[in-house]
Amino acid sequence: MNQYDVIIVGARCAGSPTAMLLARKGYNTLLVDRATFPSDTISTHLIHPTGVATLRGWGLLDRVLATGCPPIHTYAFDMGPFTISGAPGTRDSPVAYGPRRLVLDKLLLDAASEAGAEVRENFTVEDVLRDGERVVGIRGHASGGQTITERARVVVGADGLHSVVARAVAPEHYNEKPRLEASYYSYWSGLPMNGLFEAYDREDRAWAAWPTNDGLTLVIVGWPFAQFEANRTNIEGHYLEAFERAPAFEERIRGARREERFVGAAVPNFFRRPFGPGWALVGDAGYNKDFITAQGITDAFRDAELCANALHESLSGVRPFDAAMGEYHSTRDEHVLPMYEFTCQFASFTPPPPDLQQLFGAIHGNQPAMDGFARVFSGVTSPADFFSEENVRRIVATAG
Numbered sequence: 001m002n003q004y005d006v007i008i009v010g011a012r013c014a015g016s017p018t019a020m021l022l023a024r025k026g027y028n029t030l031l032v033d034r035a036t037f038p039s040d041t042i043s044t045h046l047i048h049p050t051g052v053a054t055l056r057g058w059g060l061l062d063r064v065l066a067t068g069c070p071p072i073h074t075y076a077f078d079m080g081p082f083t084i085s086g087a088p089g090t091r092d093s094p095v096a097y098g099p100r101r102l103v104l105d106k107l108l109l110d111a112a113s114e115a116g117a118e119v120r121e122n123f124t125v126e127d128v129l130r131d132g133e134r135v136v137g138i139r140g141h142a143s144g145g146q147t148i149t150e151r152a153r154v155v156v157g158a159d160g161l162h163s164v165v166a167r168a169v170a171p172e173h174y175n176e177k178p179r180l181e182a183s184y185y186s187y188w189s190g191l192p193m194n195g196l197f198e199a200y201d202r203e204d205r206a207w208a209a210w211p212t213n214d215g216l217t218l219v220i221v222g223w224p225f226a227q228f229e230a231n232r233t234n235i236e237g238h239y240l241e242a243f244e245r246a247p248a249f250e251e252r253i254r255g256a257r258r259e260e261r262f263v264g265a266a267v268p269n270f271f272r273r274p275f276g277p278g279w280a281l282v283g284d285a286g287y288n289k290d291f292i293t294a295q296g297i298t299d300a301f302r303d304a305e306l307c308a309n310a311l312h313e314s315l316s317g318v319r320p321f322d323a324a325m326g327e328y329h330s331t332r333d334e335h336v337l338p339m340y341e342f343t344c345q346f347a348s349f350t351p352p353p354p355d356l357q358q359l360f361g362a363i364h365g366n367q368p369a370m371d372g373f374a375r376v377f378s379g380v381t382s383p384a385d386f387f388s389e390e391n392v393r394r395i396v397a398t399a400g
């Protein structure tokens with residue numbers, strides 16, 4: 001049995017950056033995952049401009065660009081009667097990217113390894129080790145191997161929605177909402193996007209398309225979770241039927257070719273308290289929300305930074321663990337709560353109330369307001385600020 005400063009369970013968007021940042025600070029870090037990389041996962045992969053800025057700050061953006069993944073400079077929301085098209089980024093980070101998870105997650109894992117973290121792929125964690133109330137390590141096994149235990153000052157669960165670490169420590173759950181939508185996606189050739197992320201909203205169907213690696217375009221279609229069971233017997237039919245509601249898009253996709261099978265998911269919405277004695281949670285393990293606004297990767301990156309900084313403060317003796325991690329917890333929640341509510345509203349497929357429909361009408365054609373809306377969706381601007389009374393009054397007055 002070895003003794004580490006930190007063991008991180010899960011090596012994708014949350015776990016690998018957390019390991020990389022701690023290893024860069026000199027901590028003895030073990031990163032484990034039951035997968036072997038490159039490894040795909042059930043997730044699409046739009047990275048909003050703030051997530052792109054984080055990759056740049058870590059020195060990893062050039063590696064994403066080297067994979068040939070094209071930039072996305074405009075988000076276009078086709079609402080039926082009109083389209084709201086705006087720039088999602090900032091002057092410093094103007095564009096989004098959509099690298100395949102096969103590409104992104106491997107690149108993040110390699111960066112953690114280069115930083116000095118010990119990486120064990122193909123290693124499944126079964127449970128945490130405890131000393132009284134305190135988590136002091138993990139118990140797990142390599143594929144087909146014997147049970148191994150490893151000890152650490154802190155165990156970080158970056159092991160996703162069904163986190164084994166979270167199950168073991170049973171943290172408080174709050175702000176829970178049920179599954180709201182079910183979505184299926186695939187990859188298409190011959191569907192050029194020319195730097196656009198396109199989203200379509202048509203009653204009980206919503207879909208989005210954006211470019212990714214290898215000249216492919218990802219197209220994801222969603223419907224209310226209430227239709228999940230009824231529609232699962234004919235996924236392709238329901239997926240393709242959605243496009244009839246936007247004939248210009250339908251014509252484009254009719255000329256394209258589907259290159260991969262359909263993959264689908266529906267996820268619950270919740271927050272978990274992300275720390276306790278000897279343990280922490282980052283990424284989906286600590287907070288999950290519907291993917292309709294594509295926040296998960298960008299959120300996981302931010303968690304990794306906040307959590308790694310807090311652990312550094314605690315492990316180096318600058319602040320007690322509870323104080324440092326308490327700030328990680330409150331900063332995370334403050335930041336994501338307005339977007340969480342906005343996302344759940346979007347994913348519920350309920351028609352926007354009349355005043356919101358009126359606001360969308362006023363935003364349409366007003367370029368600064370359209371950019372503002374695109375920046376809400378991308379997470380640059382808080383929905384609380386954009387939909388504040390004062391801002392709404394300004395937009396409506398301009399339209400008037």
Ligand SMILES: Cc1cc2nc3c(=O)[nH]c(=O)nc-3n(C[C@H](O)[C@H](O)[C@H](O)COP(=O)(O)OP(=O)(O)OC[C@H]3O[C@@H](n4cnc5c(N)ncnc54)[C@H](O)[C@@H]3O)c2cc1C
Nearest residue numbers: 010013014034043044045046125159160283284291296297
């Ligand atoms: C259909 C769908 C579409 C999405 N689209 C987007 C999008 O476009 N943009 C976006 O930003 N987000 C999107 N998301 C959300 C995004 O996928 C997640 O927020 C993100 O993957 C979270 O990263 P993570 O590292 O926390 O967890 P995960 O990516 O789930 O990684 C967890 C890792 O932990 C490992 N693990 C789990 N249990 C164990 C164990 N017991 N032992 C060892 N290893 C273990 C797993 O093998 C896995 O590699 C989407 C999600 C879904 C479901």
